[in-house]
Amino acid sequence: MNVIRVWLLLLTVALIGATALVVCLPRSLVDEIDRDSQAHLEHSRRAATLLLRLSARKRIDTAALLASDAVLMESLDEATRGPPDLQTVHRTVQERLKVFNEKLKAELVLATDAHGRVIARVGVDASAYKDDIAGYPLVSDALRGLRGDDTWALGGTLYRVVASPVVDRDHYAGVIVVGQEVTTELADSLKKELGVDVVFLVRGRVIASTSALPILDELPIAVTPAHTAPDAAPFAVKGYNVALAPFAGEVGEEAHFALCVPRRNVATLPGLIRQLASSDPAALPLPALAIVGGGGLGLLLFGFIFVSLFGSRPAARLARETQALSRGELTRLPDTSYGGSLRVVARSVNSTIERIGGRVRAEQRGPEPIAVPAARPIAAPRPRAIAPVPIPVPMLADPPTTPLRSSKLASQNPMLQTLDSVPAHADLLEAEERAQASMSSIMTPLPPPAPPLFTQQVETGHAALERAIAQMESRPRGFEEQTSVESPSEALLIASSNETGDDIEGDFKRVYEDFVRTRETCGETLEGVSFDKFVAKLRQNRSQLIQRYGCSGVKFQVYIRDGKTALKATPMT
Amino acid sequence: MSLLTAPIARAGTVHGQITLPVERADANEGVWRLDNGLLAVVPKGADARHECFVLLVPKTSVKAHKPETVTVELRGLRLTPSLIAATMGDTLELHNDDRVPHALSAEDLLQPKPTPPGSVRSEVLQRPGVYPVRDDEVPHVRGWLVVTDGGSVVRPDEHGAWKADVSDGAYTAKLFYRGTFVAEHAVDVSAHPAEVELSATGGHP
Numbered sequence: 001m002n003v004i005r006v007w008l009l010l011l012t013v014a015l016i017g018a019t020a021l022v023v024c025l026p027r028s029l030v031d032e033i034d035r036d037s038q039a040h041l042e043h044s045r046r047a048a049t050l051l052l053r054l055s056a057r058k059r060i061d062t063a064a065l066l067a068s069d070a071v072l073m074e075s076l077d078e079a080t081r082g083p084p085d086l087q088t089v090h091r092t093v094q095e096r097l098k099v100f101n102e103k104l105k106a107e108l109v110l111a112t113d114a115h116g117r118v119i120a121r122v123g124v125d126a127s128a129y130k131d132d133i134a135g136y137p138l139v140s141d142a143l144r145g146l147r148g149d150d151t152w153a154l155g156g157t158l159y160r161v162v163a164s165p166v167v168d169r170d171h172y173a174g175v176i177v178v179g180q181e182v183t184t185e186l187a188d189s190l191k192k193e194l195g196v197d198v199v200f201l202v203r204g205r206v207i208a209s210t211s212a213l214p215i216l217d218e219l220p221i222a223v224t225p226a227h228t229a230p231d232a233a234p235f236a237v238k239g240y241n242v243a244l245a246p247f248a249g250e251v252g253e254e255a256h257f258a259l260c261v262p263r264r265n266v267a268t269l270p271g272l273i274r275q276l277a278s279s280d281p282a283a284l285p286l287p288a289l290a291i292v293g294g295g296g297l298g299l300l301l302f303g304f305i306f307v308s309l310f311g312s313r314p315a316a317r318l319a320r321e322t323q324a325l326s327r328g329e330l331t332r333l334p335d336t337s338y339g340g341s342l343r344v345v346a347r348s349v350n351s352t353i354e355r356i357g358g359r360v361r362a363e364q365r366g367p368e369p370i371a372v373p374a375a376r377p378i379a380a381p382r383p384r385a386i387a388p389v390p391i392p393v394p395m396l397a398d399p400p401t402t403p404l405r406s407s408k409l410a411s412q413n414p415m416l417q418t419l420d421s422v423p424a425h426a427d428l429l430e431a432e433e434r435a436q437a438s439m440s441s442i443m444t445p446l447p448p449p450a451p452p453l454f455t456q457q458v459e460t461g462h463a464a465l466e467r468a469i470a471q472m473e474s475r476p477r478g479f480e481e482q483t484s485v486e487s488p489s490e491a492l493l494i495a496s497s498n499e500t501g502d503d504i505e506g507d508f509k510r511v512y513e514d515f516v517r518t519r520e521t522c523g524e525t526l527e528g529v530s531f532d533k534f535v536a537k538l539r540q541n542r543s544q545l546i547q548r549y550g551c552s553g554v555k556f557q558v559y560i561r562d563g564k565t566a567l568k569a570t571p572m573t
Numbered sequence: 574m575s576l577l578t579a580p581i582a583r584a585g586t587v588h589g590q591i592t593l594p595v596e597r598a599d600a601n602e603g604v605w606r607l608d609n610g611l612l613a614v615v616p617k618g619a620d621a622r623h624e625c626f627v628l629l630v631p632k633t634s635v636k637a638h639k640p641e642t643v644t645v646e647l648r649g650l651r652l653t654p655s656l657i658a659a660t661m662g663d664t665l666e667l668h669n670d671d672r673v674p675h676a677l678s679a680e681d682l683l684q685p686k687p688t689p690p691g692s693v694r695s696e697v698l699q700r701p702g703v704y705p706v707r708d709d710e711v712p713h714v715r716g717w718l719v720v721t722d723g724g725s726v727v728r729p730d731e732h733g734a735w736k737a738d739v740s741d742g743a744y745t746a747k748l749f750y751r752g753t754f755v756a757e758h759a760v761d762v763s764a765h766p767a768e769v770e771l772s773a774t775g776g777h778p
Contacts, residue, residue, distance in 0.1 A: 053603070060605055116649060131672040135650030137713055138604075145614035147607040153712070154673075167611045203709075248603030250713040 003340070004311040011303050033264050034241065038234040041243035044194045044259045049245060051193060056149035056162060059178060062104065063164040064147055067176040071096050072111060076166050076174030080114040090129050094120035108159050108179030114172050116143055124154065137250060138163045142175040151249030158182040158202050158247070158255050184208045199258040202251070213260060215240050228256060239263050314342050322349065504542075507556070508535040511567075514558040518565045545571055585741045585762035587629065589769035591621055591733035591748060621733040623655055625750040625773060629760075630724040632743040638723060642666055647675045647688070647714070652706065655716035656749070658726040661701045665718070667694040675711060679704035679718045703752065717752055748773055
């Protein structure tokens with residue numbers, strides 16, 4: 001059973017561990033990977049912002065270089081002064097811008113006079129001029145002498161623009177603006193640096209991205225004002241972690257770039273199988289899965305078999321056999337066929353059966369024969385020699401207060417029906433009761449207790465005497481079958497040691513006196529009690545006992561049992 | 574810009590000076606602004622005309638306001654004026670003189686309705702209140718629309734000085750600055766000119 005317990009413990013621990021691994025570890029790993037992913041996104045967001053600023057700074061320098069062109073200076077200065085033919089100036093400036101833009105490849109290049117009026121454009125709306133764009137903060141600041149950058153949204157298109165004032169000697173002659181459209185090219189360059197996908201959004205619409213991400217449709221919907229804060233935490237959108245950041249400039253509230261990384265799923269067994277089954281079924285590690293799955297199932301099956309063989313089946317068999325034992329179909333349990341604790345149980349049951357059976361046999365067999373054959377005379381004054389050992393002695397005594405439970409015992413031992421209870425009987429009864437209590441499941445229930453043979457002590461001295469003598473007369477004839485074992489008391493042995501043939505009458509007298517004294521002591525009446533009658537009965541019974549048992553003498557003893565006077569006769573060898 | 578005044582029974586003069594706080598940094602952070610290194614940068618002086626106005630509210634009841642038309646221009650990608658003051662029942666006319674469309678909105682008072690270049694959008698102002706004005710097409714175009722239920726609006730000059738001729742009586746001068754009324758002062762207009770000092774340095778939204 002200990003092995004079973006250990007096995008079950010190990011199996012439970014293994015199952016708990018496996019469950020914890022399957023359930024907790026992937027979740028923990030997913031959370032940790034998500035945290036790492038989000039931290040990576042936050043770093044990437046800062047890096048992207050710095051990259052965009054660095055790029056803007058370089059383009060500012062490019063615009064400043066363009067603004068230092070002498071032709072542009074003179075033309076814009078002339079335009080500021082209000083020439084009669086602005087169209088000529090317009091063509092001159094536009095041609096000059098085209099030359100520069102062949103290298104810049106910018107989508108938006110324009111020049112204004114000192115009032116912020118567009119003199120010429122290249123790229124977007126190339127034909128339009130004379131419109132006032134001084135309201136742009138970038139342009140108004142450039143008109144004051146500041147170089148800078150900004151982000152414009154024109155007609156749904158996002159431009160990263162830079163501006164530089166055109167300085168003509170001691171005054172500002174105009175502004176050069178260079179803008180680059182935010183396209184997939186910028187997204188790819190950012191991805192190359194950051195290693196994450198990039199999506200550009202303007203007013204809730206995706207305008208460019210690094211690749212056809214599966215979240216392009218969901219992303220504008222998922223973006224909330226809380227996500228657009230500059231330091232907003234990354235959020236998840238359909239299998240991706242997304243970090244959002246606004247573009248610097250006037251469109252900051254309406255244009256954002258989103259950095260996206262796919263959420264990594266931990267390679268759990270079901271997930272791996274599903275992924276491989278959908279993408280590459282041929283790559284499924286079927287042998288490994290068979291080994292793992294088969295091994296697990298085999299282990300489980302082995303556990304069940306093991307528990308069944310060494311646990312449940314032996315226990316069930318023990319239950320069946322104990323039931324058979326109780327029915328009398330078995331005399332003992334086959335303890336050697338059991339192992340472990342069940343063997344101990346079976347042996348204990350068998351030991352109990354044997355012990356109780358021994359008592360029963362002893363009861364059935366009666367007392368052991370007297371060591372010395374009855375025919376062999378034994379010197380009377382030798383009780384000391386036999387005093388230390390229990391001697392089977394027929395006794396006259398009160399009936400047992402606890403009636404025998406086993407009618408079989410009672411019927412087979414007439415002495416138990418006729419003699420007073422003796423300590424040996426009490427021991428046997430107690431043993432029988434213990435056996436019945438502990439082995440009630442395997443012992444045949446005893447029949448109802450036999451009615452007590454003696455229900456009442458003698459109420460009067462005469463009646464007591466008559467009953468005591470009647471008991472002695474009705475003793476069983478068979479000495480071997482009808483006696484029980486009792487250890488004579490020390491006083492009895494001392495008294496009996498003095499018994500001789502010449503002193504019998506003296507003993508009768510002493511017994512009578514003891515009888516009378518004891519009854520008086522017990523408060524019993526002496527009505528009907530006389531010495532002659534008492535002695536006659538003693539003499540008669542003595543003779544009967546000697547004749548019946550072949551003993552050399554009989555010792556009568558008066559004693560008190562349950563507060564009443566009783567008389568006991570003990571054959572003496 | 575129209576000046577909203579009650580009918581003048583006996584005119585009195587009230588004037589004052591407005592003190593504005595030092596200009597805050599540009600709201601659009603994260604962009605470069607670099608000196609050109611060749612010529613000094615022209616400072617961007619605070620123009621009180623575009624920053625604030627004074628509302629004189631009479632303490633006594635005034636006659637019913639006659640609706641007027643408040644005209645606002647969109648030119649050079651600017652909203653002029655950027656502080657729009659009107660009385661309830663007035664008509665707001667938005668003139669788009671730019672070559673790009675605008676779509677001004679003012680919370681629930683003005684819905685974002687596109688105004689093509691060269692067109693005019695008219696709206697009757699039905700509810701008093703202070704409304705931020707935004708342009709969905711050109712984000713940097715912003716302003717404030719203040720719809721009052723009475724009183725006179727006085728605009729200061731570029732230095733913050735202001736002056737108004739109103740009927741004699743008790744008034745409360747309120748200074749509107751960047752979205753809210755930041756200061757107010759009781760003034761009694763009579764035959765003698767009254768002077769009111771209003772400061773927006775105590776705080777602004």
